[in-house]
Amino acid sequence: MMHTTHNEEETKKVAEAFAMTLKGGEVIFLFGDLGMGKTTFVRGAAEYFGFLDPVRSPSFTIVNRYLINTPGLRQILHVDFYRIEDPSEIWPLALEEEVGQPDTMTFIEWPEKAEGNTHPATHKIYFTSTDGVHHISIQ
Amino acid sequence: MRILAIETSCDETAVAVVSMVNGVFAIEKSILSSQAKIHAQYGGVVPEVAAREHAAWIFPLMTEAGIPHDGAGIDAVAVTAGPGLVPALRIGVELGKTLAWAWKKPLVAVNHLEGHIYSVWLNTDHPPSFPALSLLVSGGHTELILMKDHGQYELLGMTRDDAAGEAFDKVAKLLGLPYPGGPEISRAALEGDATAIKFPRPMLDSGDLDFSFSGLKTAVRVYLEKEESVSVSDISASFQQAVVDTFVSKTLQAIEKTKPASVILSGGVSANRVLRASLESSIQLLDGSITFHAPDLSLTGDNAVMIAVAGLMKASRAEYVDPLTLVADPNMRLA
Numbered sequence: 505m506m507h508t509t510h511n512e513e514e515t516k517k518v519a520e521a522f523a524m525t526l527k528g529g530e531v532i533f534l535f536g537d538l539g540m541g542k543t544t545f546v547r548g549a550a551e552y553f554g555f556l557d558p559v560r561s562p563s564f565t566i567v568n569r570y571l572i573n574t575p576g577l578r579q580i581l582h583v584d585f586y587r588i589e590d591p592s593e594i595w596p597l598a599l600e601e602e603v604g605q606p607d608t609m610t611f612i613e614w615p616e617k618a619e620g621n622t623h624p625a626t627h628k629i630y631f632t633s634t635d636g637v638h639h640i641s642i643q
Numbered sequence: 644m645r646i647l648a649i650e651t652s653c654d655e656t657a658v659a660v661v662s663m664v665n666g667v668f669a670i671e672k673s674i675l676s677s678q679a680k681i682h683a684q685y686g687g688v689v690p691e692v693a694a695r696e697h698a699a700w701i702f703p704l705m706t707e708a709g710i711p712h713d714g715a716g717i718d719a720v721a722v723t724a725g726p727g728l729v730p731a732l733r734i735g736v737e738l739g740k741t742l743a744w745a746w747k748k749p750l751v752a753v754n755h756l757e758g759h760i761y762s763v764w765l766n767t768d769h770p771p772s773f774p775a776l777s778l779l780v781s782g783g784h785t786e787l788i789l790m791k792d793h794g795q796y797e798l799l800g801m802t803r804d805d806a807a808g809e810a811f812d813k814v815a816k817l818l819g820l821p822y823p824g825g826p827e828i829s830r831a832a833l834e835g836d837a838t839a840i841k842f843p844r845p846m847l848d849s850g851d852l853d854f855s856f857s858g859l860k861t862a863v864r865v866y867l868e869k870e871e872s873v874s875v876s877d878i879s880a881s882f883q884q885a886v887v888d889t890f891v892s893k894t895l896q897a898i899e900k901t902k903p904a905s906v907i908l909s910g911g912v913s914a915n916r917v918l919r920a921s922l923e924s925s926i927q928l929l930d931g932s933i934t935f936h937a938p939d940l941s942l943t944g945d946n947a948v949m950i951a952v953a954g955l956m957k958a959s960r961a962e963y964v965d966p967l968t969l970v971a972d973p974n975m976r977l978a
Contacts, residue, residue, distance in 0.1 A: 537864075538813050538816065538817060538860060538864060539813075539857070539860050539861035539863075539864040539865075543804060543805075543857065544857075558801070558802075558803045558804070559804075560802060560803070560804055560805070560806070561804055561805045561806070561809060561857065563805070563809050563812075563813070564653070564782045564783035564806060564808070564809050565653075565726075565727070565728060565783055565973075566728055567728065567729070567973075569973065569974070596696055596698075596730055596731075597728070597730055598729070598730045636865070
C-alpha cells in the first residue's frame with residue numbers, strides 16, 4: 505500500500521495505522537535514505553503502543569528497546585545497521601535472542617547492510633521523497 | 644588508592660589503571676583497542692569488523708597494560724555498567740565481576756556518562772566546583788546534566804532524536820566525507836563561510852532544555868537536492884555553526900535556570916574547537932565568575948581513564964556493588 509505524507513505528524517499517523525495491525529513477532533525492514541522519516545515512523549508505532557519516552561535514533565547504539573504495556577507484547581526492538589560495515593559484525597550483537605519472538609516487534613533500519621545475516625522480514629517498508637513530499641510504501 | 648577500569652560499552656575496548664593520592668589523579672596505564680598495536684591475532688592490521696569484538700580484545704589489552712594476574716597492587720575494580728550495547732557491556736561487566744571476586748577486591752559500577760563528565764577532573768589544578776552544569780555531546784549522547792555534588796546528578800534535557808555526533812557523521816555522509824564525520828566537517832569548515840547557508844537552529848524557543856538534530860540533518864539533505872552547485876566547505880561551516888549556536892544558546896538558558904559555579908563540556912564532540920571556543924567565550928561574556936572545563940583532546944572519546952576517575956570517586960564514598968549480582972544495564976540512567 506502506498507501513502508503520501510507532508511510532515512512528521514502525517515508520517516506518524518501512517519505508522520499508527522500500521523502498528524494497529526501488529527500482533528507480535530513481526531520483523532519490519534525499513535528502507536530509505538538519510539532523513540526520509542524511518543525513525544519518525546518507528547516513533548509513531550511506539551507511541552501507538554503507549555511508549556511515551558523519546559524514541560531516539562539507534563544509529564549509534566545499534567539497538568534501542570522500548571518496553572510496552574500491552575497484554576502479550578513486551579517490547580519494540582528498534583535496530584539500525586547504519587554503522588555496520590560488514591555482515592560479520594551482526595552476530596556479536598546477539599540479536600537472535602529477541603528478534604522474531606512473539607512478544608517482540610522488531611523494526612530494522614538499513615537492513616540491506618546485514619545482507620541476509622539477520623531474521624527474514626515479515627514486512628518491508630520503503631521511504632522515498634520527491635519535491636518535499638514523502639512516499640511510504642508498505643509491502 | 645589504585646583502580647583498574649574496564650570500558651566496553653560501545654565500539655572501544657579500553658583498560659586503564661589510575662591512582663588517586665590526596666585527591667590528585669595519576670594515569671599509570673591506559674590502552675584502547677583502536678590504538679593498540681596488538682599484531683598477533685590479526686596479523687598487523689585490525690579489520691573494521693573486529694571493532695566490536697570486545698571478547699577478543701580484552702585479554703590482549705590486559706596483558707599489554709601489564710595487569711598482574713593476581714591483581715597485586717590493585718585496590719579496586721571499576722567497570723562501565725551502562726548505558727550501551729548489551730552484548731558489548733556484558734564483556735566488561737562479566738570480566739570486572741570475575742576479577743573483583745577472584746582478587747577479593749571491591750567492585751564499582753560506573754555510568755558511562757558519569758565517566759565522560761569526570762574526564763575534566765584529569766590533568767588540571769582547578770577542577771570544577773559545584774553546582775556544575777554539564778553539556779555531554781558524543782556520537783550517542785546529547786545531554787544537559789546538573790551536577791550538584793560528586794555523584795549527584797539531575798537530567799535537565801537531552802536530544803529527542805539524533806545525537807549531535809550522529810548528526811555530524813550523517814551530514815558528512817551526505818557530503819561524501821569519510822567516517823567519522825566530526826573531524827572531517829570541522830576541517831572542511833575551516834575553508835568555508837559559516838554564514839553562507841541559513842540552516843535551522845532547532846528547538847531554541849522550545850521552552851525546555853531538550854535538543855533535536857534530525858531536522859537539521861534533513862535540512863542539509865534538502866539543500867543538497869535543491870542546489871545545482873554546492874560548496875562542501877560552506878555547507879560544513881554553516882552546519883557546524885548551526886550546531887554550535889544551538890549548544891551555546893541552550894547552555895546559556897540552562898545557566899540562567901540553574902546558576903552553576905562551573906560549566907563542563909565533555910564527550911567526543913567536545914573535541915570540536917569551534918564549539919569549545921564559542922561556548923567558553925559566551926559563558927565568560929554572560930558571567931565571568933563561571934569557570935569553563937573541557938577534557939584533554941586525548942580524553943574526549945571513549946576511554947577507560949575517565950571510568951577509573953569516576954570509579955575512584957565512587958570508591959572514596961564506598962559506593963561498591965556486589966560482584967555476584969551486578970548486571971549490565973543498556974538503559975542505565977544517571978538520575
